[in-house]
Amino acid sequence: MSTMTLFDRLLTPAKPIPRKIEIGTGTVIALAILAAWSFLSYTGQIGEDFLPSPSGVWESFIEKLSNGSLQKHVGVSLVEIYLGFFLSSIIAIPIGIFMGGFRIVSAAIEPIVNFMRYLPVTSLIPLLILWIGIGLEQKVAVIFLGTFFQQIVMVSDVARRVQKDLFNVSYTLGASKRQIVTRVLVPATMPGVFDTLRVTMGWAWTFLVVAELVAADSGLGYMILQSMRGLDPAGIFVGIFVIGFLGLVTDMAFKWIKDATLPWTHAR
Amino acid sequence: MGEVSIENVSLSFTTRHAGKVTALDTLNLKIPDRQFAVIVGPSGCGKSSLLDVIAGLTEPTRGQCRLDGNTIGKPGPDRGMVPQSYSLFPWLTVQKNVEFGLSLNGVSARERTERASHYVNVVGLSGFKNAYPSQLSGGMKQRVAIARSLAVNPEVLLMDEPFGALDSQTRAVMQELLLDVWQKEKKTVLFVTHDIDEALFLGDVVYVMSARPGRVIDTIDVELDRPRDYQVVTSEHFIELKRRIMSSLHAEVDKAMALSQ
Numbered sequence: 001m002s003t004m005t006l007f008d009r010l011l012t013p014a015k016p017i018p019r020k021i022e023i024g025t026g027t028v029i030a031l032a033i034l035a036a037w038s039f040l041s042y043t044g045q046i047g048e049d050f051l052p053s054p055s056g057v058w059e060s061f062i063e064k065l066s067n068g069s070l071q072k073h074v075g076v077s078l079v080e081i082y083l084g085f086f087l088s089s090i091i092a093i094p095i096g097i098f099m100g101g102f103r104i105v106s107a108a109i110e111p112i113v114n115f116m117r118y119l120p121v122t123s124l125i126p127l128l129i130l131w132i133g134i135g136l137e138q139k140v141a142v143i144f145l146g147t148f149f150q151q152i153v154m155v156s157d158v159a160r161r162v163q164k165d166l167f168n169v170s171y172t173l174g175a176s177k178r179q180i181v182t183r184v185l186v187p188a189t190m191p192g193v194f195d196t197l198r199v200t201m202g203w204a205w206t207f208l209v210v211a212e213l214v215a216a217d218s219g220l221g222y223m224i225l226q227s228m229r230g231l232d233p234a235g236i237f238v239g240i241f242v243i244g245f246l247g248l249v250t251d252m253a254f255k256w257i258k259d260a261t262l263p264w265t266h267a268r
Numbered sequence: 269m270g271e272v273s274i275e276n277v278s279l280s281f282t283t284r285h286a287g288k289v290t291a292l293d294t295l296n297l298k299i300p301d302r303q304f305a306v307i308v309g310p311s312g313c314g315k316s317s318l319l320d321v322i323a324g325l326t327e328p329t330r331g332q333c334r335l336d337g338n339t340i341g342k343p344g345p346d347r348g349m350v351p352q353s354y355s356l357f358p359w360l361t362v363q364k365n366v367e368f369g370l371s372l373n374g375v376s377a378r379e380r381t382e383r384a385s386h387y388v389n390v391v392g393l394s395g396f397k398n399a400y401p402s403q404l405s406g407g408m409k410q411r412v413a414i415a416r417s418l419a420v421n422p423e424v425l426l427m428d429e430p431f432g433a434l435d436s437q438t439r440a441v442m443q444e445l446l447l448d449v450w451q452k453e454k455k456t457v458l459f460v461t462h463d464i465d466e467a468l469f470l471g472d473v474v475y476v477m478s479a480r481p482g483r484v485i486d487t488i489d490v491e492l493d494r495p496r497d498y499q500v501v502t503s504e505h506f507i508e509l510k511r512r513i514m515s516s517l518h519a520e521v522d523k524a525m526a527l528s529q
Contacts, residue, residue, distance in 0.1 A: 165355040168325050169413075173369030173420055174345035183372070187359045264359050267400040 052234035057241070060234035069223070074242060076218040080136060081208045084143025085201060092151035093193055099152060100159025101185050113152050121146035121207055125214050134215040139208060146207035147200045154200070158192030159185060191265045194258040198251060205247050269336045270346075270423030270456035272299040272322060276331035279317050280481075291317040293481035294331070304450055304457045306467040308513060309477030310524040315460040318482065319426045322458065323349050335423060345369060348417030352429040354409040356401040362412050363388060363397040369420035387415035390449055407438040414446070418453060425450075427459045431466065440498060443469055447496065464513050468506055469496060476516050479524035486516050 009015050034054065040046045041053035048056065064070035099106045099113075121142055128145075132138050162185060170184050212221025220239050227235025259266055279292040291314035299305045309315050320326040322333050324343035333340040335347065343349075356365050366384040375383075388394055391411035401409055410430055417425060431439045443466060450457055461467055467474045468490055476486035488509055492500050500506050 163353070163355065165351050165353050166357065168320075168323070168343075169349055169351065169355045169416075170368075170372075171325065171343035172323050172345070172347060172349040172426075173416070174372045176372075179372055183368075184357070187357070190359070262359070264400040264402065267403050 049231060050233065052237055056234045057237045060232070061238045061241075064223075064235070064238060070238070070242070073218055073220050073223045074246070076136075077208060077212070077220045078246070080139035080219065081143060081204055083136075084140040084208075085147060085204045087140065088144045088148040088151060088200075089197060092148050093155055096152045096155025096193075096196075097159045097186060097189055100156035100162075100189070101181060106156065106160075109152075110156075113149050116145075117149040117153055122210055125211060129215050134217065139211050139216070139219070142211040143204050143207050147204050150203065151196055151200050154196040155189065155193055158196065159189045161192075162188040190262055191258070194254065194262065198254045198258075201250055201254065202247065205243065209243065269301050271301045271336050272424055272456060272458065273297070273334045274299075274318070274322070274331075275334065277318070277321060277328045277333060278330040278481075279314065279321060279326065280329050290481035292321070292328070293483050295483060297475065297484060299456060299458060302454050302456055304447075304459065304470055304472045306459045306461060306471035306474045307477055308461055308464060308467045308474060308517065309482065310479050310517065310521045311462055312524055313477045313479050313520070314482030315462075315477060316428050319349070319428050319458065319460055322424070323347050323426055345373070345420040346423045348420065348422035348425045350410070350413050350417055350425065350427045350430045352432045354401070354406075354413050356409055356412055356416070358401050361398050361400055362393055362404070365401070365412050366415045366419050368416060373420070384415075384419055387419045388412075390418070390452070391415045391445065405438075406434050407442055410434065410442060411445070414449065418449070418455075422455065424456045424458060427457065429461055430459075432461070432463075439466070444497070446470065447494070451495065464510055464517070465501055467513070468492075468509055469498075469501060474509075474513065476513055477520075479520045485520070486513070488513065 004012075006018075010017055010021070037051075038054055041048070041051050041056075052060070061070070095105075095109070099109060124145060125142060128138050128141050132141060166184050166188060167180055170180055175183065208219075209221040209224075212219040213225055216222040216225075220243055224236050224239035227233070227239065274295055274297040277292055277295045278290070280288060280290040282288050295318065297305075307315050307318065317326060321328050322340065324340050324347065340347075357368060360368065363381075363384055366387055367380045370380045370383060385394070385397075388397055391414055393408060393411055393415070396404065396408065401412070404412065413430070431442050434442060447470060459467075459470060471490050474488040474490060475484045476488070477483065478485045490509065492503070492505060
């Protein structure tokens with residue numbers, strides 16, 4: 001192994017690389033993008049009303065922060081997304097587990113779920129506006145409908161893949177059918193449930209912003225739309241960065257909660 | 269007590285690609301209490317199906333199994349199962365895996381811990397009490413599976429090629445460990461394998477099964493002294509029995525190959 005040069009190592013598939021190089025490469029790429037952006041904006045290659053400069057975005061961010069508008073929009077969006085996502089998850093997870101665990105449940109609801117799953121939730125937005133207006137309830141409904149059916153299908157796949165041997169062994173240890181569900185099926189699906197939540201949370205952000213772009217009077221999507229109307233690309237950039245940042249934090253939180261509540265998934 | 273009798277058991281089922289399959293055909297066996305019985309046979313001969321029937325996981329098409337005279341219906345803790353795939357609960361530590369069966373039946377926490385610790389000790393894993401299955405080697409996982417089934421104090425231990433996935437050194441160690449445990453615990457064991465050496469090393473009696481449909485074609489009493497160690501495999505009696513099993517199995521393996529073509 002020692003005869004392998006660093007260069008060789010970097011170009012070998014699946015080979016681990018030194019930590020320093022791993023971090024360094026990521027940093028260099030990020031800095032390169034920032035440099036290209038700075039070059040294009042500060043030298044006037046692209047106009048300020050088209051591509052804002054990094055400092056312009058920063059100033060816009062500080063301004064929105066100091067007049068409190070950013071906090072307000074972030075607050076509205078967070079309430080909408082967490083409420084919709086939470087409602088969807090607490091109903092979809094048990095349904096998904098039962099659907100994966102019991103053939104009769106999947107026979108009953110799989111056709112409907114699959115039909116609903118292929119309806120793009122964005123196409124339902126006009127109907128939802130007509131029915132429940134443009135307030136919080138509508139955003140929650142969009143997020144709910146967008147994630148709910150996907151979560152059911154993903155969780156049921158996880159539950160269906162639980163090793164049958166685990167059930168058989170449990171029966172021979174004296175488990176009742178109820179105990180098979182509560183003591184084997186449910187814990188066995190938990191890691192997959194977490195992964196499902198992580199993935200669908202990302203989609204929920206998309207649905208939220210779309211819903212806010214279409215019709216809203218507050219929220220990050222609305223803030224972005226207002227910036228567009230005011231020909232303020234820096235404001236749009238602030239919105240985009242904040243959404244990306246919030247998404248990243250949420251994702252890290254999910255990972256952290258999974259590691260803390262399911263220590264066995266990363267025990268080696 | 270743990271006397272198992274298998275009376276006229278037949279099992280057939282329908283699969284999509286092979287049509288109707290007869291896995292077991294009018295099988296009769298009587299395994300006395302505390303005997304170590306081994307079934308050898310070509311793969312696909314229905315050995316595992318037979319264990320499933322005794323465990324109560326599969327209902328026989330005809331016939332019945334009895335444990336101490338009582339007809340076997342549903343699975344229960346009187347018949348412990350150790351599958352090849354270990355099937356440990358990955359979310360539980362070694363200790364909690366072994367406690368699992370006890371916790372299902374409302375045994376108090378203190379007694380649970382005590383009994384589980386005892387069996388963790390018996391299989392030599394007290395140093396790994398708090399490890400998760402993903403942190404264990406194959407042999408260690410199978411020891412946990414054995415401890416887990418012993419903890420609920422079954423009459424019979426049903427073992428389905430439990431060491432089939434282990435390397436040969438680990439397998440030898442596990443065989444000796446199993447004999448040791450069996451001698452201490454005095455359970456009836458029904459052990460399924462396709463490894464003739466393993467069958468003779470472990471068993472009081474070895475049943476040779478035919479290719480599908482599974483029938484017992486030879487019954488061999490293994491008259492080797494216990495406790496056995498690894499030197500018995502070179503003894504004359506051992507080799508003679510091995511030759512006998514090989515010759516009856518050889519024809520069956522040919523048949524099994526023909527069946528799967």
